[in-house]
Amino acid sequence: MNPITRLHSRTAVLADENIDTDRIIPARFLTTTTREGLGQLCFHDWRYQADGSDNPAFPLNRPEARGCSILVAGRNFGCGSSREHAPWALLDYGIQAVLCSEIADIFRGNALKNGLLAIVIDELEHRWLLKHPGIELAIDVREQYIALPDGGRIPFRLEPFARHCLLNGVDQLGYLLQQGEAIHRYEQQEQAA
Amino acid sequence: MTSRTLFEKVWDAHVVLAETADTPAVIYVDLHLVHEVTSPQAFSELRERGLPLRRPDRMLATLDHSTPTLPTNADGSRPYANAEAQAQVAQLEANCREFGVELHGWDSADRGIVHVIGPELGATQPGMTIVCGDSHTSTHGAFGALAFGIGTTEVGHVMATQCLLQRRPKTMAIHVDGQLPPGVGAKDLILHIIGTIGVDGGTGYVLEYRGAAIEALSMDERMTVCNMSIEAGARAGLIAPDETTFAWLKDRPRVPQGAAWDAAVTRWRALRSDDGARYDREVRIDAGAVKPTVTYGTHPGMAIAMDAPVPAATNAQERRALDYMQSTPGQPMQGTPVDVVFVGSCTNSRLSDLREAARVLHGRRIAQGVRMLVVPGSEAVRRDAEREGLHHVFTAAGAEWRVPGCSMCIAMNGDLAQPGQLVVSTSNRNFEGRQGKGARTVLASPATAAASAIAGRIADPREYLVEVAA
């Protein structure tokens, strides 16, 4: 994983609450055995019309949403299935951060492990961002704030270990593998008990 | 020693390295369940990094999600929905062979939905930590195991180290007082609970279900309740093990036998929340007030008694959900015309669920134009059901009796509903498109599903059960 310290982008907004991972990537596409190429399937049934053309009612299909890598989503984004295909699809689609007043647990963990900034912000600021799509934001992972165009700042707090891994490009499996001695000790105690 | 909750007891016993301000705890995993959909990328990662499995003996794999539920073709081939599904299954078979993981595949007499076979085999035991790349791993909490779903990266972590990095979640007690009324079951109860605390009410928490109404539930029913914890946003749900649990587990293939069994039961008896243990949040539910409950929207929190009026939308998203479902505010769900009925999934595909549906269907026929699928959760359930003749009840009623698998719960194996069709389903998710693009899902109990199949409309099973009793 590459280190991530800052991210600049305009925002795109999906205001619906409870956007579940089935909506992010429908289950029928889960027969894949790789992580790649899921971007074209991201939000598939919402994004395309029956004939395969873009659905103009899907907010991310609007011209002004193109190229935005920060998504402001309605409360409880990523609920439902634990499929990691959801963050894989979002990243491949070009979304690098999701801002929300509440993010489903498993999705948040999956996202951060893949370098997708799943960031929980206060309700008041969340509401404001939902109402103002297309504004330019800068996310500072080290200092944990989001800079607004007028100089204002929205603070946030990432789980410290996840933040450390993002900033340093640390792979969590590598960290776990280093704990081999403690794991071995635990297994021996367990066997003795 | 200070009073501890059941969750804390199980958690504390599995801490390899304690949590600090900078690092999450390292938690040991006792049982890792694996299926074909969320494991291929993890196996690939291990292969690329040249890592072995740390404890293949603590893994158990099965085929369930993308497997066909129709019998084999005349030439012995399987009717897979597509080449990718077939390739995915072949890949798990190859991965298990290469890495030495026990797989309950096509040739196994125990194959089935991962959350059905874990308990059946006695692999699921009180006090364990259990994970699977599947959010309904919470099912196993019915045995007093701390069980939760993980993503594929974490599947790789557990494969390589048998451990997970976790921050300690908060705890919520859900006290269910009183007694469920006759004809009202565990599925109605859990839909009612989710409707009460909300689809995100459990986010960040481990739920512990307790109280007289929970103690009165059978193991199958407890699994139905814990299964849907994730639908309230909670990663895990727990129920303290008791005599019901021990009697159910005794003599299952993977549980300890003889003196070791007695010792295990003694240990397991201590797995209950101490008097005075503190929860971060407590909720009280009156079981006596629960009625046959169904969903009317596009997430499981949009649940109400089937005879209650559908609430008006309070925002754009609820309006969208009602539009999608074609639910009318002010009208009850009861009476809504039905196209498809699905009895199955890890929520409601065990023997008692099939019996419940069969009790309603017995001697009756499903309505003209309704398609009904009954999919047992495992080969063992299928055998038991056939021994009792339940399959005859289903087929005589006009329903299809299928081979075990996830089937229409996730609709990735070819079993699905058409756009616009209304499905009364015993599964756990009514998200848009979950049972096929454009399909409308109403979650319900097996009894309600069966009654609705007969009536051709969403129907109260108590009307049918009363007739039988009379």
Ligand code: SF4
């Ligand atoms: S039955 Fe449904 S919820 Fe259960 S494991 Fe299968 S797909 Fe997941």
